[in-house]
Structures are given as C-alpha cells and as structure tokens.
Amino acid sequence: MARMVGSHEKIETFRAGIGGLGRLLSEEGPIRWYDYRYNSPTMSVRHHDDAVGRRRFSLRMGLGGIVPDPWIEDGEGHRVFQVDEMARARLDRFILRDLHGNEVATLRETIAAQDATLVERQGAALATVRRTRIGLRHRFSIDVVDDVILDIDGHVGRHEYEIRRGEEVVATVSTKWFRGHDRYGVEVGAGEDEAMVLAATVAIEDLDRGERAPV
Numbered sequence: 001m002a003r004m005v006g007s008h009e010k011i012e013t014f015r016a017g018i019g020g021l022g023r024l025l026s027e028e029g030p031i032r033w034y035d036y037r038y039n040s041p042t043m044s045v046r047h048h049d050d051a052v053g054r055r056r057f058s059l060r061m062g063l064g065g066i067v068p069d070p071w072i073e074d075g076e077g078h079r080v081f082q083v084d085e086m087a088r089a090r091l092d093r094f095i096l097r098d099l100h101g102n103e104v105a106t107l108r109e110t111i112a113a114q115d116a117t118l119v120e121r122q123g124a125a126l127a128t129v130r131r132t133r134i135g136l137r138h139r140f141s142i143d144v145v146d147d148v149i150l151d152i153d154g155h156v157g158r159h160e161y162e163i164r165r166g167e168e169v170v171a172t173v174s175t176k177w178f179r180g181h182d183r184y185g186v187e188v189g190a191g192e193d194e195a196m197v198l199a200a201t202v203a204i205e206d207l208d209r210g211e212r213a214p215v
Helices: 007-017 019-024 085-091 194-208
Strands: 031-035 040-044 055-060 071-074 079-083 094-098 103-109 116-121 124-134 137-144 149-155 160-165 168-174 183-188
Touching: 055 194, 085 094, 094 194, 103 194, 116 194, 124 194, 137 194, 160 194, 168 194, 183 194
Parallel strands: none
Antiparallel strands: 031 040, 055 071, 055 183, 071 079, 079 094, 094 103, 103 116, 116 124, 124 137, 137 149, 149 160, 160 168, 168 183
C-alpha cells in the first residue's frame, strides 16, 4: 500500500529538490507580496530586506539641519548624495547634490501656504510637502507635480511609515535596517525619483519637528 505523504513532507521535498534555489528560501519560506503592475498576488522568493527593484538609503536623523556627516549612503554603505554644507552654513538652505556636485533637490519654504515645503530641482518645482492638522494630530502628504498626491501612512515621529500612491508603496521609511539610534532607512521603489523622495523625507522630518525650510 502506498504511504500517504503529508503536506509538510511535500514542502521539504520540494525545497531539497530545487538545490541552490532552496538556499535562497528563508526559515519562514517564500514571501508573498503584491505586484501592483499586474494587479494580482505573486509568489516571490527573495530575502525579507531585498525587495525586487527597490533601492535602500541610509539617512542621518536631523539631516535638514547642521550634522557632522551630511552624506546619504545606499544600503551597502556607498555614498550617493551629499548635503551642501556651504549652502547650509552660509545660505541656511538645504541643497542635495549627487557625487558630481549637481543639484538634485532643494528644499524651500512656501510663502503662501503654512506648514508646507517646496521640493525643487535647479529652480523647477518637483513637489510640495504639506502638514495638515486633523484634530490633535498632523497628517502629511506630498503633492507631486504632474502626478497624484502621495499619502503618508504610519508613524512619522518614529520614522516608521510608508509613502503611498494609492495602493502602491512608493517608499518605505524605517529604522529597522540600520543599527544606531541616529539613522533611519528609506527604501525607494523602482522608477521613482530617488532624490525627490529623499528630500521630501527630510522635509517631513523637519515639519514634524516644527522646523521650517528656509526661504
């Protein structure tokens, strides 16, 4: 008589049979994630902190002010963007530059609107980060030029939130990826404007602390 094989044994046999690919599986097995491009659930074999097509950055808390290490690094510790220290010290202005010294994002306070910071690139508006009071709490959003308004979902003060375009996660902000109490991570989705998202994240932190970007 043939022996009935339990579902657990089938899973273990499958894992053992696929050889090298099986080593990519975590202890909890494959991760189920949602592919919004095709509007259908997908099974993906990947590490928990290695989302396909996304790029992770490390930011120092309070980067909108004067900090000893004004660099933004990628997830592997390579320097990617730098805050212009001279502009910050002499002009009191937040300017983000790439490794070639090109301006990729600037934060500027808007005159007409309260609790709002404009994200620019070489004089052209990219987005407006807004803080709106609802009851005893603040709600944050990013009004992107030629795009929809991005919502902020989570706890801004703890650096644990998502930037969402409807159901799509544009970026995830969290402290769980990096050690130390003075850094947090920003994981930006594929195809997004990384510099704009990072600058908007700094603006959200400043607005949450009650600080304003300079004119």
